[in-house]
Amino acid sequence: MKILILGAGAVGGYFGGRLMEKGEDVTFLVREQRQRQLKTDGLVMKSVHGDAVFRPKTLVKTAADEPFDVVLLTTKAYHLEDGLKAIEPFVRDYTVIIPLLNGIEHMEEIRSYFSPDQVFGGMCFVESTVDAEGHILQTSPAHEVVFGEWNGQVTERAKEIEQAFSGTKASFRLSDAIQQEMWHKYLFISTLSGITSLMRSPIGPIRDTLEGRTYIQQLFEEIRLTMEAAGAPIADGIVEKQMRIIEKQSPTMKSSMLRDMEKGSMIEADHLQGYLLLLAERYGIETPLLRLIYQHLKVYEKQSGI
Numbered sequence: 403m404k405i406l407i408l409g410a411g412a413v414g415g416y417f418g419g420r421l422m423e424k425g426e427d428v429t430f431l432v433r434e435q436r437q438r439q440l441k442t443d444g445l446v447m448k449s450v451h452g453d454a455v456f457r458p459k460t461l462v463k464t465a466a467d468e469p470f471d472v473v474l475l476t477t478k479a480y481h482l483e484d485g486l487k488a489i490e491p492f493v494r495d496y497t498v499i500i501p502l503l504n505g506i507e508h509m510e511e512i513r514s515y516f517s518p519d520q521v522f523g524g525m526c527f528v529e530s531t532v533d534a535e536g537h538i539l540q541t542s543p544a545h546e547v548v549f550g551e552w553n554g555q556v557t558e559r560a561k562e563i564e565q566a567f568s569g570t571k572a573s574f575r576l577s578d579a580i581q582q583e584m585w586h587k588y589l590f591i592s593t594l595s596g597i598t599s600l601m602r603s604p605i606g607p608i609r610d611t612l613e614g615r616t617y618i619q620q621l622f623e624e625i626r627l628t629m630e631a632a633g634a635p636i637a638d639g640i641v642e643k644q645m646r647i648i649e650k651q652s653p654t655m656k657s658s659m660l661r662d663m664e665k666g667s668m669i670e671a672d673h674l675q676g677y678l679l680l681l682a683e684r685y686g687i688e689t690p691l692l693r694l695i696y697q698h699l700k701v702y703e704k705q706s707g708i
C-alpha cells in the first residue's frame with residue numbers, strides 16, 4: 403500500500419517513521435527546507451520507544467501526479483488549506499485521506515474539498531515535538547493513531563488499511579465510532595491545552611492543587627455543555643473519565659500547544675478554543691473560563707507577532 407504523509411513534523415514524522423521501520427512504502431510530502439534537512443540528516447527520531455534514523459522518500463509540491471492509496475494529513479490546522487492543495491495531484495478517486503489533526507472543524511473543510519466518501523476520521527495520541535535541528539522527540543508512552551470510516555462502518559478498505567498499519571511499534575487502531583472518539587479527544591485537548599498554556603505549566607503542578615483541579619473540571623464542564631448543545635455524540639460520564647486520565651498523566655506532561663508557545667511558534671487557538679466559543683455563542687452556553695483562555699491565547703499571538 404502506497405502511503406503519503408503530508409508533513410514530516412512531530413506527528414507525521416513520528417508515525418511515518420514507525421511505518422517505515424516496519425517496511426511500509428511511505429513518502430513524505432514536505433516543503434523545501436524540510437526536504438533539504440531530511441536529505442542531509444535523514445529523519446531522526448529520539449523516542450522512549452526506541453531511537454531511529456531513516457532515509458525517507460520525499461516529494462515537494464509539484465505538478466507530478468503519482469497516485470497514493472492513503473494520505474495521512476499531519477499539518478497544523480492553520481496550514482491545512484495549503485496542504486489540501488499540495489496533495490491534490492496525488493489523490494485519485496480510490497485514495498483514502500486520514501487527517502490526524504486535533505479538533506473537529508477541519509473535517510468539514512476536507513470533506514468538501516475532496517469527496518466526503520474519501521475522507522476517514524482520524525486522530526492520534528502522542529507527545530512529540532520537533533527540536534531546532536529538525537529531530538523528532540517523542541517523550542511519553544502513548545503513541546496511538548485511531549482512524550475509521552466517518553459513518554462508523556468497518557468496510558473492506560478500512561480493514562486493508564488496518565492490515566497495512568498493523569505490526570509497527572506504535573498502535574494504529576481501527577474505530578467503528580471515530581466521530582465520537584474525535585469529539586472526546588477534542589474535549590480532552592482543548593481543556594488540557596487551554597489550562598496548561600494559561601498557567602504556562604505542565605499538568606502536574608496544576609492538577610496537584612485543589613484550586614487547579616477545580617479549574618480543570620470547570621473547563622471540562624463548559625466545553626462538555628457546549629458540545630452537547632451542538633449535538634456532538636459524546637458519552638455520559640465523559641468528564642469524570644477524562645479527569646481520571648488527567649490524574650494518571652506524568653506531572654511533566656505538556657500539551658503540544660504549550661510546547662509551541664515555549665518555542666514562540668504559531669498555535670491552533672482559533673481551531674481549538676475559538677471554534678468552541680463560536681459554538682457556545684451559537685447555542686447560548688456560558689463559558690467564562692474558555693473565554694479567558696481564548697483571550698489569553700490571542701494576547702500571546704499579538705505579543706509574539708504571529
Ligand SMILES: NC(=O)C1=CN([C@@H]2O[C@H](COP(=O)(O)OP(=O)(O)OC[C@H]3O[C@@H](n4cnc5c(N)ncnc54)[C@H](OP(=O)(O)O)[C@@H]3O)[C@@H](O)[C@H]2O)C=CC1
Nearest residue numbers: 409411412413431432433477481485503504528529530658
Ligand atoms: N505534537 C503532538 O504531540 C501532537 C499534535 N497533534 C496535532 O497534530 C497536528 C500536527 O501537529 P504537529 O505534528 O505537532 O505539528 P508540526 O508543526 O510539528 O508539524 C507539521 C508539519 O506540517 C508541515 N507542513 C505545513 N504545511 C505544509 C505543506 N503545505 N506541505 C508540506 N508540509 C507542510 C510543516 O512543515 P514545515 O517544517 O515546512 O513548517 C511541519 O513539519 C496538529 O493538529 C496538532 O494539534 C495531535 C497529537 C499530539
Ligand SMILES: CC(C)(CO)C(=O)C(=O)O
Nearest residue numbers: 526527528529591657658
Ligand atoms: C494531549 C496530547 C499530547 C495527546 O496526544 C495532544 O494531543 C497534544 O498535546 O496535542
